[in-house]
Amino acid sequence: MGANTSQVSDLSESQSIRTLIGPDAISENEPFWNQLISFTFTSPTCSADAKLLEEAVVPLAKTLIQNNPRSGNFGALVRVFLSRTKELKISTECQDQLFIWQAHNALFLVRCLLKVFIRQMNEEELHLQFSYQERAPGTYDSICEDLLEELVCNLVHLIVEVPLLDITYNILFEAVTTLLVLLSYQLFHKEVLREGLIYSCRGVCRDLIAVPIHSEHDDVMRNLTDRCIPVTFNVISVLMISVFSESGSFPNSLSASVVVFICGGCLLTSWLCFSLLVGPRCPVLPILEILYHVEERNSHHVYMALIILLILTEDDTFNRSIHEVMLKNISWYTERVLTEISLGSLLILVVIRTIQFNMTRTRDKYLHTNCLAALANMSAQFRNLHQYAAQRIISLFALLSKKHNKVLEQATQSLRGPLGADDTTVLPDYAQDLNVIEEVIRMMLEIINSCLSNSLHHNPNLLYALLYKRELFEQFRSHPSFQDIMQNLDTVIGFFSQRLEQAGSDLSVERVQEVIKKGAAALPKERLKKFPELKFKYVEEEQPEDFFIPYVWSLVFNSGVGLYWNSQGIELLGMDSP
CATH class of the missing domain: 1.25.40 (Serine Threonine Protein Phosphatase 5, Tetratricopeptide repeat)
Known part of the structure; x- marks a missing residue:
């Protein structure tokens, strides 16, 4: 990839990609990064295209896994993306499409690599990939900043703060898709995960409850209605997985999860009521x-x-x-x-x-x-x-x-x-x-x-x-x-x-x-004789996550919205191959 139009077939031949995955460290301030993330590539929107992309990325990601302990280039790539998110909202207001485009491309590379990393290593090993910096092979700084948590926080902040416009659609799609990828460790476990490095960050996802997907401009929403479906689907998937995985993170986990779910339900209802009156398409019809x-x-x-x-x-x-x-x-x-x-x-x-x-x-x-x-x-x-x-x-x-x-x-x-x-x-x-x-x-x-x-x-x-x-x-x-x-x-x-x-x-x-x-x-x-008002409420089961998390993941797995998972090794949905 580089300053041109790229295709899946170009990945293995790209000099910029070879440099990224190689053994030599690249400083975050080098011009290389601008060259790396200045490319035009259409993100997959169906599972078939996503499969082709992942098959091309796997050998490249494996090479990076070998070299990253020495080079720390994966962490550098993440920091390059984070540095651009700090001014993303301002760039949106100024219609700075170049800045948004490069931020999207950086996140796209991070997501593609993470997708392979998660299949190749456990959470602790993944955390190390974020921690490696330029130093002697196999060492890492235990007191360095938690880059993984910072990435999750920035993704959530991006989704909450950046309005959905034509120029921000792609990066919002990447943000929610990356969160789904980070949460996808759940797919490879039969039991619902309540602990772990990735899931320790999920408290920040409570901010997503206020979102389902917002825009300050009705005319933009009308134009984006059909394109918004994948973004909305992925946001709701992340929201559901986050909410129903919430128990276990707090001393009083039950009350915390109940508060999150109730707040989410109230805000979701308020958003739906508002959407009914001003939205371009009724969200209840589906x-x-x-x-x-x-x-x-x-x-x-x-x-x-x-x-x-x-x-x-x-x-x-x-x-x-x-x-x-x-x-x-x-x-x-x-x-x-x-x-x-x-x-x-x-x-x-x-x-x-x-x-x-x-x-x-x-x-x-x-x-x-x-x-x-x-x-x-x-x-x-x-x-x-x-x-x-x-x-x-x-x-x-x-x-x-x-x-x-x-x-x-x-x-x-x-x-x-x-x-x-x-x-x-x-x-x-x-x-x-x-x-x-x-x-x-x-x-x-x-x-x-x-x-x-x-x-x-x-x-x-x-x-x-x-x-x-x-x-x-x-x-x-x-x-x-x-x-x-x-x-x-x-x-x-x-x-x-x-x-x-x-x-x-x-x-x-x-x-x-x-x-x-x-x-x-x-x-x-x-x-007319007065009778008590008819009011019925949905009564939640004791552990709703045991039903909802596999259900939501089954929707994500079968949706084909920009992601592909090989069924081999997936235990949550009963697909593990003998």
Whole structure:
């Protein structure tokens, strides 16, 4: 490499690279470094290109490993990069593309070498590679500055402080990718790492919680939307790995990790709410698309999507914001043409579809619980629900009602029929099914009641759908499990039914909607019984890192976002070759 355009095939022939990996020490002040990092090279964006690059780097890195104890050139390269990061934010403000370009190239070289180092040596040996300086072979200064920790701190500072612009995209991509590489020792261990030189630096990654990726310029973000995906993916990966590896670093590790996770969740939610209003692309849509294609996704993807939704719906600001964001022509939603719909209504449609899929296919109580909890959290903030979303809420209740009647009939028949030796388990199975269905029905009634009690006048379409199918609710009026919650629904149905009767017969749809809107403003709120606010929270497991860290690394491994790992030797994901 040097002051020209470089390709993978040029690496072994580059005189600058040969000098870097050679036995002779190079002072940080020599002009050589400007020549070395003045090259044009397109960083890999897929695993295939990353594999070719790594195969070319491996023999060069092995030579450097042999010579670095004498030359200390790797540490010198790191210090050259660090010296340029000190003025990187100013360079960004001044649009100094040359300075940013050279800083990026220096970091790119560091990252490529680190990637090979980590496969060739343990953490202690890697730390020595940072410590070697020009001196007698095999010696190092034990009291020198911790260059590894300084590198990690600078990378985090760079990500936090430097805005995402067109001229900074590449260096930000390299920064987060380098952090992933440094954390990748985890891939080669079956157990979750809680100690080690690399992981002792991870406390600084808590600063990333305030980031997901920021920009001070909306127009720039619009232009960078598609390019931001790899950077955002890598930042979130580093954030998740850092947060869930946090325990064990502090005297009171549990409280520290909980604080970090809670702060991260709050800031992430705030960022998402802000992004909903001003961002160029809604960050919640990919989550909804995962749930919409539930039959094509593995359970881990679906569970993670639901966990994220549940955490987001714990925040009332989020629940209000999603009804203010209007979307047009959602291409992946194919059940019905939706020319325009609010994000809130779309979220309701997707969650209800997930519930219905689960009822007919997987019958996973976990999915039901989390889907209903998310709907319940949002219910008090339902606003101007789309006609189709309102219909689907009532349609889901109709499906549950039908299923309830079927199971009840089967249970009744099993009581009447003779019990043989093989029939003793039939009744308990029906009883359990009936209990589960009644719990779900109760939850749906509470969701509908919460909407009517808190935002009745904002949801004429839900009132219309409720009145159109009011006969569905009659059978539950006297049911002991639903009597209390049915009082409010009876009040609403009775009030509006009377208004519609007074308006005359053969009413048009428009006339019915007019009556409903006027009635919603006239219904006294004191006539509705107050119930406790529906609030559900995601309950974290005792050691969530045992699930999340392998899961996040599996996403990184399979993403192909600028990185490649040979599956041989990877133990965390069960890929170690015999």
